[in-house]
Amino acid sequence: MLSALGRIDNFILESDGVIYAGEKLLENAQESINTLQNLGKTILYYPNSSTRSRESFKQKLSKFGIETETNKIFTPSYITAEYLKKYHPEINKVYVLGKEGLKEELQLAGLTIIEPDDFEEHTNASSEILKNFDINKEIGAVIVSFDESFSFKKVMLSSLLLERKDCLFIATNNSKYLVVEGKKYPGVGPLIAAISKVSNRSPDIITCRPNPMMTHLLTENLPEIDLSRTCIIGDSINTDLSFARNSGILSMLTLSGVTQPQELETVLTTDINFVIHSLGKIYQVLNR
Incomplete structure (x- = not known):
């Protein structure tokens, strides 16, 4: 985990299955986001759900105690x-x-x-x-x-x-x-x-994953972002891994959403860069 953090400046976070499940915040997800931000990492949000505008997604995050700017949100x-x-x-x-x-x-x-x-x-x-x-x-x-x-x-x-x-x-x-x-x-x-x-x-x-269009918009909106030092944290082997590959970024798979722990053997045969049990583990590992 620590070696991974040294390679990554920017994290793109999926939402449902990574930050929350429905209307329930996943354990230590907010704390992990805060920890990464305190380390100087840029946090970007790329929810897979097309039900929300950027503004309404921002409001949902705020209800969970997570604050961000609209230009760091890329909804479908x-x-x-x-x-x-x-x-x-x-x-x-x-x-x-x-x-x-x-x-x-x-x-x-x-x-x-x-x-x-x-x-x-x-x-x-x-x-x-x-x-x-x-x-x-x-x-x-x-x-x-x-x-x-x-x-x-x-x-x-x-x-x-x-x-x-x-x-x-x-x-x-x-x-x-x-x-x-x-x-x-x-x-x-x-x-x-x-x-x-x-x-x-x-x-x-x-228009969305595995289409790399999000990263095209990202580099237009935030030209200071270096994609070679960017990683998506998602819960799907297929869409998130393919998106990372198509976009030239790193990938970190969580086992807290679509991909379950019992599928770990399958995960290990893919070329995904990192696997963690949940986003909350980042906080737990860095605060032992």
């Missing part, structure tokens, strides 16, 4: 909004499957959110619905993120829009599930699968 909602603003400025209207945090960031980026609340949920008149729903073909993208109100209607309208090849199919991530207090909850992946099955299209882009 913010990354997705920045992607559209930078690479598709021609798009003004988007159809969104997601929660208020995503919609807030998209609106801050100047995009108009389209929602199909005026339509009946079950109907066979799909072509007429599409004609009325997007009569001038103004919707430039379907964006899929975590959505607890996922429904038949949303699959239908998403798929109808995606019949237009000029309509982008964007997903914030492709997580199969998240683990909260030992229980699996469906992630974004199953929602993507439903739409892909009907539309016969895969996402044109997944």
Whole structure:
């Protein structure tokens, strides 16, 4: 652990499964963050959940006694909004499957959110619905993120829009599930699968892990950050390890979230740089 700290100046922290589980702060997580900051380390936050804007994520951290600046937070909602603003400025209207945090960031980026609340949920008149729903073909993208109100209607309208090849199919991530207090909850992946099955299209882009777009934004927002001395602390072998590899940064896996201690044998066969039981162990090791 001590040798690792000597190689790392900047830590990118996942949230759910690393800092907290649902609404419960994990043991000694706050103390570890404080310890790293006292050692002069820069702490950056990259939650995998697209349910929050940067501001609402900052407020959640504050409830746990963790304070940070907005420019050190990179939520999937913010990354997705920045992607559209930078690479598709021609798009003004988007159809969104997601929660208020995503919609807030998209609106801050100047995009108009389209929602199909005026339509009946079950109907066979799909072509007429599409004609009325997007009569001038103004919707430039379907964006899929975590959505607890996922429904038949949303699959239908998403798929109808995606019949237009000029309509982008964007997903914030492709997580199969998240683990909260030992229980699996469906992630974004199953929602993507439903739409892909009907539309016969895969996402044109997944904006967050393992996509390195976050580190592109990081170097733009904080040019003093040296990626070669940066490490992500995450709980997923697949997404976090791939993101680290794609971004040219180090990786530290915790066994407090998606990846469980009984999977340690599998972990040891990967090229992940460091493994710790939990973020809280940093505080325990450095304060013996």
